[in-house]
Amino acid sequence: MKHALYPHRGPVPQDVIDAVEFELPAPGPGQVRVEVLAAAINPSDVLTLTGEYGMLPPLPAVGGNEGVGKVVELGSGVQGLAVGQTVLLPVGCGTWTTHLNADAAALVPLPEGADPRQLAMLTVNPPTAALLLSDILPLQAGDWVIQNAANSAVGGYLVQIARARGIHVVNVVRRESAVADVKASGADIVLVDGDDLAERVRDATGGAPIKLGIDAVGGAATGRIAAALASGGTVVNYGAMSGEPCALSPGELIFRGITLRGFWLAYWFKVTDAATRNALFADLVRQIATGALSARIQATYGLDDIKQAVAEAAAGERSGKILLLPNG
Structure with a gap:
């Protein structure tokens, strides 16, 4: 052994x-x-x-x-x-x-x-993706969200779960070489991060209002996600791939009413009852076992x-x- x-x-x-x-x-x-x-x-x-x-x-x-x-x-x-x-x-x-x-x-x-x-x-990334789409805002079929680190494991699960729920996703990656992999997972819109991200997002979505931004990078990338949201939108941060603190301008917070909050699966486990946890994992096990989620x-x-x-x-x-x- x-x-x-x-x-x-x-x-x-x-x-x-x-x-x-x-x-x-x-x-x-x-x-x-x-x-x-x-x-x-x-x-x-x-x-x-x-x-x-x-x-x-x-x-x-x-x-x-x-x-x-x-x-x-x-x-x-x-x-x-x-x-x-x-x-x-x-x-x-x-x-x-x-x-x-x-x-x-x-x-x-x-x-x-x-x-x-x-x-x-099963234990870490699929529930994180599922909860980011259900526990931050009440999303409905037809709603839009934007995520960075879309080529990560969480990002890939999120694309699949959102598609099954009828939620539209703008997917952001940090390098051009990652675009093909994200599209292969079923993503429709994949953009490379950059200073003009918000403008390119509006062009790609036809100006659709985006309620939720999902950030795993931190640093200036958090602010770029926020800038792509509709006024009153929410950014949820669950990672810091850049190694930098989330950077969000006072203008986004004050004048556009953007909210920044965090998500940590370990904390969700602590505050959530066993029945809710078991129901989530039973659903994810079923999807993975049948090949609907991978x-x-x-x-x-x-x-x-x-x-x-x-x-x-x-x-x-x-x-x-x-x-x-x-x-x-």
Whole structure:
């Protein structure tokens, strides 16, 4: 057995983590042993390694916040799960590992036959995309939103979810080479960010009023998204790819009534009741299992190549998600 362990944090994420062998005790009462099938490497995982994320586990720690596995052993008293069953792993349990023990009650049974690589990306990005379209403003079919970082995993899910709901999306990327990938995901309008973004958005939409701006970049990009909104619109920020604070002019806030707010999925988990959380994930599982919702995968790595995998995940200009397949 191996897991990807980091004893400290540092500015170069791949330098602090290594694949090391370990021994796992037998599952205790109410626990099961899970063989990890696939685990994602998200931006939040990279920020956790550098110490810049909003919630950090005690050290030493095993990397990985989401993944999917197969039950291989049952502890005493476990009911409702069977050996061979595919399960969603608990958030933040250290999924970059070949095996782990988990409380049976914390595992979510998943449909058999679905692609485990797609299921492994279920916990973070799909609910973020879905909630950005439902919990910020009451959007209806025919409404317009604009998002930057449209070539990100969240951006790709948002395009698919919005299309199913009849919501129009203006998609903004930071480089011309990303346009084709976003269009391939089903996007109609894809623009490269720049100082004249608001004018090009008006031309592309025929001047349609845009109620919601979704920002994952921060810095001056936040202001460019705001400028493309109708008066009274809302910008929601859920990331800082630029590494800079959101920059929004007083003119947008005062004279046009633009609102800026944030979204963090971890906080949503804290304040939302279990029934609402379960309903959201049941719907997302159904869509992923049937192929109605999916994400691009750029590369998969084994656990021994964890340094290369993290380095690629941390690099820019990717066209898809980096996944770990700890058991091959």
